[in-house]
Amino acid sequence: MNATTDPTHRSSPTDVAGPRPDRQRKTALVSRVLHRGGLWLMLGGLVLVGLLTSRQFASADNLINILRSVTLLGIVSVGVAFITCGKHYVDLSIPAIMAAAGMAAVSAQGWGPAGMLAAALAVGLGIGAVNGAVVGYLRLNPIIWTLAVSFFLDGFLRWAYAGRQIYPDADTPGGAFFLNLSQAQVGLGGAVLPLPTVVMLAVALAGALLLGGTRFGRKVQLTGADFEVARLSGVRVGRTVMLTFVVSGVCTAIAGVLLTSMNRQATFETGLGYDFNAVTAVVLGGVALNGGRGSVVGVLGGVAVVGVLLNVLQLAGVGSFGQMVVKGLVFIGIVAGTSAFARKVGRE
Numbered sequence: 146m147n148a149t150t151d152p153t154h155r156s157s158p159t160d161v162a163g164p165r166p167d168r169q170r171k172t173a174l175v176s177r178v179l180h181r182g183g184l185w186l187m188l189g190g191l192v193l194v195g196l197l198t199s200r201q202f203a204s205a206d207n208l209i210n211i212l213r214s215v216t217l218l219g220i221v222s223v224g225v226a227f228i229t230c231g232k233h234y235v236d237l238s239i240p241a242i243m244a245a246a247g248m249a250a251v252s253a254q255g256w257g258p259a260g261m262l263a264a265a266l267a268v269g270l271g272i273g274a275v276n277g278a279v280v281g282y283l284r285l286n287p288i289i290w291t292l293a294v295s296f297f298l299d300g301f302l303r304w305a306y307a308g309r310q311i312y313p314d315a316d317t318p319g320g321a322f323f324l325n326l327s328q329a330q331v332g333l334g335g336a337v338l339p340l341p342t343v344v345m346l347a348v349a350l351a352g353a354l355l356l357g358g359t360r361f362g363r364k365v366q367l368t369g370a371d372f373e374v375a376r377l378s379g380v381r382v383g384r385t386v387m388l389t390f391v392v393s394g395v396c397t398a399i400a401g402v403l404l405t406s407m408n409r410q411a412t413f414e415t416g417l418g419y420d421f422n423a424v425t426a427v428v429l430g431g432v433a434l435n436g437g438r439g440s441v442v443g444v445l446g447g448v449a450v451v452g453v454l455l456n457v458l459q460l461a462g463v464g465s466f467g468q469m470v471v472k473g474l475v476f477i478g479i480v481a482g483t484s485a486f487a488r489k490v491g492r493e
Contacts, residue, residue, distance in 0.1 A: 183482075184429060184446045191453045199460040207456065212342060215452035217400040218422055219345045219445060222430075223352040224396030225423040226444045227389040228287070230356065232369040232436025233280060235424040236390065237291040239397050241298035242272050243416025246398035247405030248302060251311050254319040261319045265402045266395060272298070273394020274387060281386030302413055310412045327406035341403050348396060353441035355392070365389055369436025425476045426451045434480065 195202035221239060228236055236242075246265040253264035276294060280287045314320040329340040356362040364385045368375040376382050400419070405411050430447030432439030454475070458468050 184431065184443065184450065187429075188446065188450050188453065191450065191457055195453065195457045195460065198457070201460055202457070207460075211452050211456050213339070214455065215448050216339070216341045216345045217404055218419065218426060218451065219448045220348050220396050220400040220403075221419050222423045222426045222444050222448050223348050223441055224393035225427050226352065226430070226432050226439055226441060227356060227365060227392045229424065229427050229432045229434065230369050230436060230439040231365045231386055231389045232372070233287040233386065233389070234434060235288075235291075235420060235427075236273075236276060236393050236397075237288060237420050238272065238276065238295040238298060239393075239420040239423065240416035240418070241295040241302075242269055242394060242397045243401030243404060243419060244411070244413050245272070245298055245302060246401035247415050248306065248311060248411040250323065250402050250405060251313050251411040254313055254317045254323060257318040258322040261323060262402065265398050269394040269396075269398025269401070270391055271394075273391040273397075276394070277387030277390030278383075280390065281383040299413060310410050312410050313406075323406055324409060325406075327403050341407075344399065344403065348399065349441055349445055352392075352396075356439070356441055361385070361388065366437050366439075369433075369438075371437070421472070421476075422451055425472060425479075428476065428479050 201207050221243075225235055225239070228234070246268045249268045250261040250265040253261045256264070272294070276287075276291055279285050279290055313323045315324060327339075327341055330337050331340055331343045332338075333343065356365065364375070364380045367378065367380060368382050368385050372382055375385075397416075397419075401416060404415055408415065426447035427439070427444055428434060428447070429450050430439070430443035430445070432444060451472075454471070455468060458471060463471070
């Protein structure tokens with residue numbers, strides 16, 4: 146009589162294929178907790194490393210430097226979150242848009258402050274609309290297209306300005322305003338904050354409301370989750386995708402104006418590296434590269450992680466090339482981790 150027909154036989158754990166259901170549930174719970182809280186654990190760990198490795202880390206000057214370093218990245222990342230949530234990864238023309246917006250603003254300084262800001266925002270909106278129309282309606286690869294646009298803009302700006310940098314003139318109607326723009330401060334509830342920080346908070350609030358509390362935000366997430374399902378549900382997916390690039394273009398132009406004001410000059414190199422830093426912050430913040438999921442609050446957490454990480458590396462004496470290596474490893478690690486989590490959840 147074999148074990149399968151013996152009524153006295155009791156099954157052992159080895160008779161059951163795969164893990165027990167209760168173990169599966171516990172594993173899934175732990176995975177979700179780590180997935181949702183891992184960002185803040187990482188941020189806390191980086192702060193602890195900074196405190197243990199450098200006395201300068203907790204100084205007021207250094208904390209202000211961290212805040213300044215993440216402000217513009219935060220503005221750009223809020224815009225990129227819409228593109229990534231819509232399943233189009235990132236806009237590689239971000240550095241060129243920042244440069245073009247800054248140069249447009251300085252070129253329009255004779256029109257006064259309003260004219261300078263209008264010129265910069267028009268650049269961001271226009272380039273974003275072109276990128277979005279091509280990607281959304283013609284369905285071209287967003288990586289290839291925006292990279293081509295980046296090359297085109299860089300060459301066009303160098304040709305149009307004969308390879309020269311341009312500078313704000315304090316004697317023009319808008320020049321003095323522009324030079325002081327990034328240094329201005331705003332009082333909020335008894336606290337005094339730099340104007341760029343206030344702008345970042347305003348952009349983040351608007352982005353959070355737009356992505357998480359409007360029909361447009363729901364359309365973006367549905368389009369990112371499944372393009373065909375969104376189309377069959379009545380979503381005008383081409384228009385939705387175009388608008389995500391418009392949002393990103395406007396946010397990028399705002400950051401470009403502030404960065405140009407900080408540098409006190411408009412150059413072709415303005416914004417270099419912001420594309421990769423932004424997508425790293427967005428992915429760290431929980432926005433799925435395969436689309437359909439994400440929040441602006443998480444993105445701000447990802448921005449903070451990137452800012453603190455780079456600051457810790459700088460205080461440790463790591464050069465720019467070493468920082469690029471570390472950022473690349475972090476990006477690879479988080480993409481691999483989120484992909485593994487998605488596969489695991491899909492099997493359970």
